[in-house]
Amino acid sequence: MALRNLSQIGRKVFEVNCNKSSSIFVASIRNIKQVTHNENPDGTVVIAGNYMPSPRANQIITVKSENEGHCNSCYMCKLNLDVKHTDVLILSQFVRTDGCMLPRRVTNLCKRQQKRIGTMVTMAQKAGLMSNINPSWSHKDPRKRYQHKKWNSYWDETTIKC
Amino acid sequence: MSATKRVQQWATLSRMWYLFDAQWQDPFRSAQTLALYLTGQNKPIYHPLNDCGDHVVVINSKEVALRGDEWKKRVYFHHTGYPKGASWTLAWQLHEKDPTMVMRKAIFKAMASNLIRRTNMERLHIFPGSEIPEEIKGNISGQIRPVMPVPKRLTGYSKEEIDNFPKVFDYPNDYILR
Amino acid sequence: MLITRVVCNRATKPDNFWKRRRVFKLTAHYYGRKRNCYSIAIKYLHRALAYVRKSRQLKKRDAIELWQQRISAGCRELGSSYEVLVRGMARCQIALDKKTLANLAIWEPRTFSSH
Numbered sequence: 001m002a003l004r005n006l007s008q009i010g011r012k013v014f015e016v017n018c019n020k021s022s023s024i025f026v027a028s029i030r031n032i033k034q035v036t037h038n039e040n041p042d043g044t045v046v047i048a049g050n051y052m053p054s055p056r057a058n059q060i061i062t063v064k065s066e067n068e069g070h071c072n073s074c075y076m077c078k079l080n081l082d083v084k085h086t087d088v089l090i091l092s093q094f095v096r097t098d099g100c101m102l103p104r105r106v107t108n109l110c111k112r113q114q115k116r117i118g119t120m121v122t123m124a125q126k127a128g129l130m131s132n133i134n135p136s137w138s139h140k141d142p143r144k145r146y147q148h149k150k151w152n153s154y155w156d157e158t159t160i161k162c
Numbered sequence: 163m164s165a166t167k168r169v170q171q172w173a174t175l176s177r178m179w180y181l182f183d184a185q186w187q188d189p190f191r192s193a194q195t196l197a198l199y200l201t202g203q204n205k206p207i208y209h210p211l212n213d214c215g216d217h218v219v220v221i222n223s224k225e226v227a228l229r230g231d232e233w234k235k236r237v238y239f240h241h242t243g244y245p246k247g248a249s250w251t252l253a254w255q256l257h258e259k260d261p262t263m264v265m266r267k268a269i270f271k272a273m274a275s276n277l278i279r280r281t282n283m284e285r286l287h288i289f290p291g292s293e294i295p296e297e298i299k300g301n302i303s304g305q306i307r308p309v310m311p312v313p314k315r316l317t318g319y320s321k322e323e324i325d326n327f328p329k330v331f332d333y334p335n336d337y338i339l340r
Numbered sequence: 341m342l343i344t345r346v347v348c349n350r351a352t353k354p355d356n357f358w359k360r361r362r363v364f365k366l367t368a369h370y371y372g373r374k375r376n377c378y379s380i381a382i383k384y385l386h387r388a389l390a391y392v393r394k395s396r397q398l399k400k401r402d403a404i405e406l407w408q409q410r411i412s413a414g415c416r417e418l419g420s421s422y423e424v425l426v427r428g429m430a431r432c433q434i435a436l437d438k439k440t441l442a443n444l445a446i447w448e449p450r451t452f453s454s455h
Contacts, residue, residue: 051335054332054333055339056329056332056333057332059326059327059328059329060328060330060331060332061329075330076330079330086311086313086314088313088314088315088316088319089316089319089323089324089327090327090330092316092324093329093330093331096340097340098340105334106334106337107331108331108334128315129316131316131317132316132317147234148231148233148234148252148253149233151226151227151254151257152186152226152228153227153229153230153231153232153233154186154227154228154313155229155230156229156230159230198413198416203413204413204416204417205413206410206411206413206442206445206446207410207446208413209406210406
């Protein structure tokens with residue numbers, strides 16, 4: 001019984017269960033690696049952690065225009081979109097399920113865009129437009145807030161300082 | 163005057179009833195538009211001495227949106243006339259007491275200060291919700307366009323719409339979805 | 341009409357009389373002493389004439405403002421705006437003034453919408 005590639009699996013795999021009878025383990029949707037457990041005809045068992053394709057892999061938009069925005073290295077600058085804080089379909093891509101903005105090493109944005117998008121995410125959350133992206137116990141629903149936070153408000157993107 | 167001409171004249175000088183949905187609208191920006199309808203400046207026959215203003219029915223005034231943190235920064239002043247009679251009310255407090263007041267005051271301010279201002283204000287009907295009395299609902303014959311686009315919440319989109327929307331970036335290879 | 345020498349001296353000279361008569365003719369519609377007393381009437385008359393001079397300009401300005409309001413109301417009915425109309429007409433070299441446009445907006449809305 002030889003174990004290979006175990007070091008690759010690392011801490012990302014927590015559902016390694018060698019006693020299971022089924023030959024293939026499907027990692028939960030939270031993990032990007034898939035653990036396979038194969039038994040070869042000669043009696044060796046191979047447990048490998050393979051990268052799963054990202055759920056948004058085939059929906060990525062490719063950038064055609066070059067160097068129209070602030071810089072030419074960052075994809076948001078290349079896209080040169082006029083993003084508002086009401087564009088929740090775009091902004092929700094930069095947010096974890098608990099409502100936090102993703103860090104820059106994950107989003108790969110330039111500093112200016114990271115700041116802009118982070119501010120717009122905050123704006124959308126304050127306006128209660130993305131209230132479903134947060135932990136279940138939080139009261140982000142605007143109607144449940146108190147005092148001035150209870151009423152609707154909108155923001156101006158020109159006030160973002162960067 | 164022929165019958166058709168007479169009817170045309172009646173139609174020209176008759177008052178229209180307009181509906182305005184104030185949901186997610188800035189009261190101060192929409193007041194600029196509504197003041198035109200109330201004073202009659204939306205008609206080419208307008209004259210300052212010509213009383214040709216229209217009726218405007220504003221619904222959902224409870225759902226108006228103020229810019230930024232104006233709900234706690236905007237202050238409404240009132241003085242009773244007696245000593246120590248001054249009072250300052252924040253916008254969110256005023257909106258809690260009377261959800262139509264912020265809208266009404268915004269429109270009153272947007273109209274020129276003259277003797278027919280209060281007469282024109284009488285043609286404004288504001289309702290906090292979407293419920294309108296039957297006698298007013300029967301009169302309504304037109305609608306005023308919203309001055310700002312109404313944002314849609316993320317919960318308003320279906321799961322397919324969110325999943326099929328083009329994505330701007332992909333996660334790094336070793337990223338764990340949370 | 342000579343009554344006494346004293347009264348004759350007090351009486352106004354003919355020139356003075358005609359001068360005052362000219363002023364009183366202009367202040368005939370005033371109320372109170374500014375109609376009959378010369379020294380008060382002349383003050384109010386001077387003020388009134390200054391107003392008249394100023395309002396000769398204001399009248400034109402008011403008319404222009406009214407035409408603009410009427411044209412922009414006509415444009416708003418068609419989903420356009422006053423600035424767009426003016427710029428478009430300048431580009432097409434249509435030399436219609438505001439008064440004509442306002443009249444077209446009122447009386448011939450279809451002609452107006454063709455602009």
